Amino acid sequence: MDAGQITDGAGEGDAQAPEENLLSIGDVAREFGVSLRALRFYEDRGLLHPRRRGTMRLYSEGDRSRLQMILKGKQLGFTLTEIREILESRTDIMNGWDLELNLHPDQITSQIRHLERQRADLETALAELKEAHQRAGRAHDSLNAA
Numbered sequence: 001m002d003a004g005q006i007t008d009g010a011g012e013g014d015a016q017a018p019e020e021n022l023l024s025i026g027d028v029a030r031e032f033g034v035s036l037r038a039l040r041f042y043e044d045r046g047l048l049h050p051r052r053r054g055t056m057r058l059y060s061e062g063d064r065s066r067l068q069m070i071l072k073g074k075q076l077g078f079t080l081t082e083i084r085e086i087l088e089s090r091t092d093i094m095n096g097w098d099l100e101l102n103l104h105p106d107q108i109t110s111q112i113r114h115l116e117r118q119r120a121d122l123e124t125a126l127a128e129l130k131e132a133h134q135r136a137g138r139a140h141d142s143l144n145a146a
Helices: 025-032 036-044 061-075 080-089 091-095 105-145
Strands: 051-053 056-059
Touching: 025 036, 025 056, 025 061, 036 061, 056 061, 061 080
Parallel strands: none
Antiparallel strands: 051 056
């Protein structure tokens, strides 16, 4: 294959891909506010499949939609493994449906419980830190007063 040829990310052929709306990895990183390393990591994990021109990764609109779903899944607190399973099991996600609409109610309930546990843990940690801060402040004040 010559360096100018574009292949799909899965390596399924050397057919020329349409050039419209393909963005470089740097452009996609800027557009979505993610690092190049994160995009490569998502590709390594099988979440993204950008096309290639030589060593250059090229992201189609579909790739960018998929990235948007990945980031939304992360925002909702899902692991990358869970996000991949959701994306692989529901091909209609890539046809414009929101990730939330494609989740099974049990997945949503489970994630709500998980996030509520995390929130409770964070609230406990925050209260402990505030208490420690007050104690440290009082100790500091008493040392300065002495």
